[in-house]
Structures are given as structure tokens and as C-alpha cells.
Amino acid sequence: MDHADHVRLIRDGVAGARSRWLELGAGEGAFTLALADLLGPTARITALDRDQAALRRLVADGNRLFPGRALTTLRADFRDALPAGPFDGALAANSLHFVADPAAVLAQIRDGLVPGGRLIVVEYDADRGNRWVPHPFSMARFRAIAAAAGFSQPVEIGRVPSRFLGAIYAAVATNPSGPA
Ligand SMILES: C[S@@+](CC[C@H](N)C(=O)[O-])C[C@H]1O[C@@H](n2cnc3c(N)ncnc32)[C@H](O)[C@@H]1O
Numbered sequence: 001m002d003h004a005d006h007v008r009l010i011r012d013g014v015a016g017a018r019s020r021w022l023e024l025g026a027g028e029g030a031f032t033l034a035l036a037d038l039l040g041p042t043a044r045i046t047a048l049d050r051d052q053a054a055l056r057r058l059v060a061d062g063n064r065l066f067p068g069r070a071l072t073t074l075r076a077d078f079r080d081a082l083p084a085g086p087f088d089g090a091l092a093a094n095s096l097h098f099v100a101d102p103a104a105v106l107a108q109i110r111d112g113l114v115p116g117g118r119l120i121v122v123e124y125d126a127d128r129g130n131r132w133v134p135h136p137f138s139m140a141r142f143r144a145i146a147a148a149a150g151f152s153q154p155v156e157i158g159r160v161p162s163r164f165l166g167a168i169y170a171a172v173a174t175n176p177s178g179p180a
Pocket of ligand 1: 024025026027028029030031048049050051054076077078079092093094095098
């Protein structure tokens, strides 16, 4: 997948959203750059990952390709406390499949979202993992996980075939209420 594919996958989830976003497991920034592109010059993105080297590459590419976007990186484990926000949106692309209980992480994300704030998830459409993707969850199962974390029913916004585990989908859900 290239930048245009990343943009296409998440576009409908970002359209019309405000600018403050948190990304969990941003890695080298493939989807951070898509988000920066879609949000435009007012983007304010906090990109979190436990891999500092990956975040350094993300910043270098972000500054080169989208200079002027407010891009903050945070080396952290997303199973621990998350930045308080408030955020207008959160993105987790190919990262929640590293945790056995994604609903717990999603509930924490929701606490930092404004009412109506978006959650975009990009995942393999599979419920059986392997050593590289230990805990994927299908679009069907994401509906239950999102509900357990207090989100609205997710809507699928994109899908690409994948030789690895069949397909990758993108889905968006919203936070129906504000922080507790
Ligand atoms: C497969 S990469 C995906 C990177 C990027 N989102 C993308 O789609 O290209 C997964 C990323 O999640 C990060 N990650 C996995 N578990 C994490 C955790 N518990 N806390 C923070 N980052 C984590 C890894 O360090 C890695 O950069």
C-alpha cells in the first residue's frame, strides 16, 4: 500500500472532523501522514508508539512531506495511561492486534474524546492470529468490541484485499458522550 491507499482507506472517517487527533501505535507514520494530509494545515496530531526509532522516522517524513503540521510524538505503551486530550479523533492502524483486550484500550481512548469524537480502526479482517498478528479482530467482532468500550456502532469505510489474513478494513465509530 502507498500513501494514496492509506488516504483512501481512512478518508471517510476523517472528513469533516476537527483537528486534534491521537494515534496509537503510529510506527513509522504511514497512517499519520495520511491523517496529516486529510486534516490539512490545522492538523494537531499526537503520534504515540513504544518504538522511539520508528517515531524519529515518522517526524523526519512528516516534516519533509507536510511541513507546518503540528506533529507531536510520545514514546509510551498504549496499555498504560493515555494523554488526557481532549481529542477530536483517535486512530489505531494495525496496532490493536497486539493486545488481547482491545476494549480496555478503546475505553481509555473514549475518555479522551470530545462528544461526537471519532475512532478509526484499521485491522485485519480475521479473528485468528499468528505470531506476527497475535490478536486480530474482524469487522464483525469490532462491532461488539466498540460497543463494550462505549462507542457507537462502527461503520466500515474502507477495505483492501491482503494476501496476509485475507483483507484489511477501516471502520469509524463515534463517542456518543463526553469524558466522565
Ligand atoms: C504493525 S505496526 C503499525 C504501524 C502503523 N500504524 C502502520 O499501520 O503502518 C504496529 C505498531 O504498534 C506499536 N505497538 C504495538 N504495541 C504497542 C503498545 N502496547 N504500545 C505502544 N505501541 C505499540 C509497535 O511498536 C508498532 O510500531
